[in-house]
Each structure stands twice: as structure tokens, then as C-alpha cells.
Amino acid sequence: MSDNHSHSGDDWPYPHPQQPDIEDGEFTELMAMTDAVAELMIDKGYFSADDMRRTLETIDAKTPAEGARMIARAWLDPDFKVRMLENVNAAAAEMDIDSGVIPILAIENTPDVHNAIVCTLCSCYPKYLIGLPPDWYKSRDYRSRMIREPRAVLAEFGTVIPDDVEVRVHDSTAELRLMIIPMRPAGTEDLDEDALSKLVTRDSIIGVTTVTIEKG
Amino acid sequence: MSARFNAGDRVRVREAYPPGHVRTPYYLRGKRGVVSSLIAELPNPEELAYGRDGLPLMPIYWVSFPQTYLWPNYAGPEIDTAEVDIQENWLEPLVGTENE
Numbered sequence: 435m436s437d438n439h440s441h442s443g444d445d446w447p448y449p450h451p452q453q454p455d456i457e458d459g460e461f462t463e464l465m466a467m468t469d470a471v472a473e474l475m476i477d478k479g480y481f482s483a484d485d486m487r488r489t490l491e492t493i494d495a496k497t498p499a500e501g502a503r504m505i506a507r508a509w510l511d512p513d514f515k516v517r518m519l520e521n522v523n524a525a526a527a528e529m530d531i532d533s534g535v536i537p538i539l540a541i542e543n544t545p546d547v548h549n550a551i552v553c554t555l556c557s558c559y560p561k562y563l564i565g566l567p568p569d570w571y572k573s574r575d576y577r578s579r580m581i582r583e584p585r586a587v588l589a590e591f592g593t594v595i596p597d598d599v600e601v602r603v604h605d606s607t608a609e610l611r612l613m614i615i616p617m618r619p620a621g622t623e624d625l626d627e628d629a630l631s632k633l634v635t636r637d638s639i640i641g642v643t644t645v646t647i648e649k650g
Numbered sequence: 651m652s653a654r655f656n657a658g659d660r661v662r663v664r665e666a667y668p669p670g671h672v673r674t675p676y677y678l679r680g681k682r683g684v685v686s687s688l689i690a691e692l693p694n695p696e697e698l699a700y701g702r703d704g705l706p707l708m709p710i711y712w713v714s715f716p717q718t719y720l721w722p723n724y725a726g727p728e729i730d731t732a733e734v735d736i737q738e739n740w741l742e743p744l745v746g747t748e749n750e
Contacts, residue, residue: 537690554675581677582717585726600729603717607673608710608735609692 493561500531501563501613502634506627508540509618515542522613526563534562541604542615543641548595549614550588550641552580553606560611564639571640581605591642614641621647653709653738659685660744661713663736671699674740677720682744686712686733694737709738 476483504526508515518525522540526533538560541549553559554577559567570576580587584603588595595601606612616638622630637643655661665680673695689712693704717730724730 537692539689554677555673581732582721583725584717584730597727598729600731601717601726602731602733604712605675605732605734607675608690608737609695610690610710610735 494566496561496563496565498564498634498636498639499631500526500529501560501636501639502631503627504529504531504563505615505634505639506630508615509630510627515615518615522563532562533560536562536609536611538563538611538613540613540615543617543644545599545617547600547602548641548644549602549604550580550584551604551606551612551614552577554578554581555607558606558611560613560639562611563613564636568636588642591637593643613639616641616645619644619646653688653691653711655685655688655709655711655738655741655743657685657687661685661741662744663713664740664742666740671696674736675734678715678734678736681715681720683713683715683736685741686714689735694739696737696739710735711738711741712736713741 472486475481476486504518504522507529508518514525514528517528518540519542522538523533526538543549551559553571557567557572557577559571561567576587581603584601585595588601604612616634618630619633622633625633633645633647635643635645638645660682661684662682663674663678663680667679688709690710691707692710694708695704698704712733713736715732715734716728717726717732718724718728720732
């Protein structure tokens with residue numbers, strides 16, 4: 435098929451480039467192996483096609499809302515925050531939040547230290563609490579540059595950290611997931627947990643931005 | 651397995667390049683750092699990747715490295731750090747007199 439096409443029969447004379455089909459990319463050996471293993475597991479009855487579909491649907495439906503609720507609770511309840519810093523998965527269970535089987539660690543931002551997360555090896559990410567990672571998080575650009583020039587990358591996200599505040603980049607390499615507890619912004623003293631949780635964004639939990647009232 | 655290192659211990663990441671499923675990033679091989687904390691004890695992924703049980707559990711630490719040390723042309727202030735999950739089998743104790 436040609437790179438450009440016209441809508442025949444309509445009056446619009448300007449062709450536009452065609453969007454490639456998913457199958458237009460290379461079908462690699464690992465993709466074939468993934469399909470083969472999934473088919474084998476289903477054929478042998480370890481799980482059904484519907485189980486697999488349901489699991490993918492559940493993972494795809496995750497959002498940052500649950501991570502944000504936990505952070506709002508931590509801002510309001512210092513004892514909860516202590517428990518969350520000790521064990522995120524147990525703290526999530528307290529709130530009836532399913533945080534998955536991989537241990538998650540929370541790292542608290544302070545006036546002296548701004549923390550951010552990268553996985554230079556692959557794309558480790560706390561998806562049970564904040565949903566699937568954005569494409570940029572998985573990009574080689576973010577993974578290579580965030581570790582060696584974090585302030586330049588943060589600035590591209592509109593985040594300027596003063597030079598007297600340490601930027602601490604966490605490279606997530608182990609069978610653990612990391613999340614940042616951002617600082618609670620000033621002027622939110624009257625807000626309840628629900629209102630506070632709406633201020634907390636995905637990017638602030640990754641650490642590429644901070645939480646402000648304006649962004650909420 | 652009991653943890654070999656404590657918070658504050660000075661360590662060196664092994665300068666080794668074994669084949670296989672390794673979780674220690676290249677940019678840290680041979681680098682000196684300081685243990686921040688023991689964060690977990692988990693089955694060793696270098697073993698799990700080959701279908702073994704990964705036991706005994708492997709201690710994992712957060713190890714802190716000054717950015718200006720890791721990257722000679724680092725543009726930010728000296729207070730900036732990288733803090734990385736490192737398995738105990740990749741860490742060697744660094745004795746007091748050993749400096750660069």
C-alpha cells in the first residue's frame with residue numbers, strides 16, 4: 435500500500451500519510467515466544483483465555499487514584515505515614531487497596547531533598563498504585579538522561595529544583611517498586627482526604643514534578 | 651542469610667561483567683558508595699531468571715553515590731545523589747584507607 439492515500443469519492447483533495455498498522459512493526463522471536471507460552475498455558479489449563487483477558491483489563495484500568503489516596507491519607511495522618519514508609523503494601527491493605535505482590539517502597543520528599551524515580555534497566559513502575567507507565571517513562575531518553583542529568587530532565591517537565599535542595603534519583607533495579615510521597619503544598623490546611631487526593635498527580639508520584647494547588 | 655552491611659558502611663560495587671541476568675547497572679561497576687539502608691531480602695533474580703529458586707534470600711541495599719563522582723561533567727550541585735538498589739553479592743567492603 436502506498437504511503438499516502440486519498441479518500442476516494444469525497445471532495446477532499448489532500449492525501450495524508452497512513453498510520454502504520456500494529457503488525458507493520460517487526461515480529462520478533464520474543465514476541466512469538468510470548469504468544470506461544472500464553473497459548474500453551476491456556477491449552478494446558480493453567481488459566482483460561484478469559485482469565486488472561488480479565489487480568490489485562492484490570493491492569494489497563496489502573497489509575498493514579500489509589501496512590502493519590504494513600505498520599506493524601508499520609509499527609510493527614512502522621513501515624514499512617516509512618517506505617518506507609520515502613521510497608522506500603524500493608525498500608526494499602528488498610529485502605530482496601532490491592533497493591534499487588536511486588537513490595538513497594540515509599541520515599542518522602544522534604545524541604546531538603548527532592549526524590550525522583552527511574553528504572554535505567556527496563557521500566558519498573560508501581561503500576562498497581564498509579565496505573566501503567568507513560569511512554570516517556572519507558573523511553574531510552576528518560577532512562578539514560580534522568581540518572582545523569584536529572585535537573586535538565588526535570589526542567590523539561592517544568593520542574594526547577596533550587597540548587598540548595600538535593601536532587602536524589604532512585605534507580606529502581608530490584609524486585610521492588612518505588613513511589614514518591616510529594617510534599618503537601620501550603621494553603622491546603624482546610625482540605626479533606628478526598629480533596630487532597632485530587633491534587634496528587636501521577637507525575638508527582640514519579641517525582642518529575644511537585645504538587646501545587648494550581649495543578650489540581 | 652544475615653545482612654553483611656549496615657547503614658553508613660562504605661562499599662565498592664564489584665567491577666565485574668558476568669553474562670546473564672544481572673541487575674547492577676554498568677555505570678556503577680567498580681564505583682564507591684555508602685550504604686543508606688537495608689531495604690529488602692528477596693530471592694536472587696540472577697538465579698530466578700534461570701528457573702532456580704533464588705534461595706537463600708539476598709539482602710538488597712540502597713547505596714548512595716554523589717552524582718559529581720559518577721559523572722565527571724555533572725552539571726548540578728555537589729549535594730545531588732543517585733540512590734540505587736544493589737544486591738549484597740555485588741558489594742565489597744571498602745576499608746578506611748582506600749581512596750581514589
